[in-house]
Amino acid sequence: DTEVTQTPKHLVMGMTNKKSLKCEQHMGHRAMYWYKQKAKKPPELMFVYSYEKLSINESVPSRFSPECPNSSLLNLHLHALQPEDSALYLCASSQQTGLYEQYFGPGTRLTVT
Amino acid sequence: GQQLNQSPQSMFIQEGEDVSMNCTSSSIFNTWLWYKQDPGEGPVLLIALYKAGELTSNGRLTAQFGITRKDSFLNISASIPSDVGIYFCAGQPFYNQGGKLIFGQGTELSVKP
Numbered sequence: 001d002t003e004v005t006q007t008p009k010h011l012v013m014g015m016t017n018k019k020s021l022k023c024e025q026h027m028g029h030r031a032m033y034w035y036k037q038k039a040k041k042p043p044e045l046m047f048v049y050s051y052e053k054l055s056i057n058e059s060v061p062s063r064f065s066p067e068c069p070n071s072s073l074l075n076l077h078l079h080a081l082q083p084e085d086s087a088l089y090l091c092a093s094s095q096q097t098g099l100y101e102q103y104f105g106p107g108t109r110l111t112v113t
Numbered sequence: 114g115q116q117l118n119q120s121p122q123s124m125f126i127q128e129g130e131d132v133s134m135n136c137t138s139s140s141i142f143n144t145w146l147w148y149k150q151d152p153g154e155g156p157v158l159l160i161a162l163y164k165a166g167e168l169t170s171n172g173r174l175t176a177q178f179g180i181t182r183k184d185s186f187l188n189i190s191a192s193i194p195s196d197v198g199i200y201f202c203a204g205q206p207f208y209n210q211g212g213k214l215i216f217g218q219g220t221e222l223s224v225k226p
Binding site for chain 2: 004006031033040041042043045048050055056088090092094096097098099100101102103104105106107109
């Protein structure tokens with residue numbers, strides 16, 4: 001089973017709201033990732049967690065706050081977003097960081113109004 | 114930053130035709146991955162390649178890791194309407210960047226029944 005699940009599927013939020021995206025995998029993977037994707041563009045890496053520790057932050061604005069409560073879960077907390085933050089947010093996981101294939105979840109379609 | 118050149122950007126083909134797309138880089142990669150993405154969904158891993166010269170098939174799909182380690186191609190034989198989508202190549206450069214994937218810009222495939 002190579003399933004990564006994400007909730008919610010769709011999210012609409014105002015610029016003053018606080019919301020969270022959730023990601024879960026039960027493959028025993030120890031690396032998890034958040035990506036942002038605009039229409040018909042490749043995914044852009046935001047954060048990497050390795051063994052529940054943040055290992056890469058691609059200079060993401062502080063209004064995006066990641067959290068890895070345990071090896072199966074990854075959250076992305078959102079606060080005071082801008083309309084240009086509207087995008088598909090993808091979670092992925094891999095066995096470890098390094099030369100391992102990454103498996104993506106179905107994504108959360110975020111609209112900021 | 115590092116880029117992958119993926120071509121063609123788009124293809125319009127007749128059902129039953131074969132398809133070929135490729136990715137090239139100016140530097141060496143240790144891993145090549147091919148993903149397919151349907152609208153509103155996350156990328157699905159099609160084929161993973163780890164050795165120079167490696168040729169791997171998955172049903173009607175065949176991919177190869179170039180012998181120079183700077184390129185990869187994906188072939189789809191006897192295309193069908195459900196092959197429609199965006200295909201992304203992705204690779205991991207020889208220097209480990211903590212699991213960071215470099216993506217091509219994608220090839221958008223349209224299949225006319």
